[in-house]
Amino acid sequence: MKIEARNNPQLDRRAIMRLTFVAKDPDSNPTQSPTLYRTDRGSWVVQGWVVTDPDALKEMNIPDGETAVEIPDRLVPFFRTDT
Template identity: 40%
Template sequence: MRLRFLTIDPDTNGDECPAAFVDEETGDLVFQGWAVTDPDDLAQVSQHSRIAENESVVRLPAHMRAAILEALNDHNSSVR
């Protein structure tokens, strides 16, 4: 399996929840989260980096930071 699960939002029911994965072939991070649709948020992102047609902006809850960092540190040897 190419994508390895790292963590899921601990404050949700485990179904359709924000989550983080790592691509074991490339080391890329893959995030499942809420699609950002607010025009003001998208405009702010675009000020720093234009959002390409094949890109999405995703929001994850702040309380997932520690879980994502912990998961990355625990699996650091396989994350490039």
């Protein structure tokens, strides 16, 4: 899978990011989402539930071009750096 790097000043916006599927949440029905991907840049892409709680968002002070997603604890064991 390829996606463009957008809204990240640390990455070349024109560069293509290669994703490797790691895991889907098997206990989330019906879509088995959130999903975890490893990139070819030594980073992670997380697909999750959009955080919409205004108090939580205010606490995080998220800059323009970024967002927050929520994932369940059961996906954390899938994070690894040996790939």
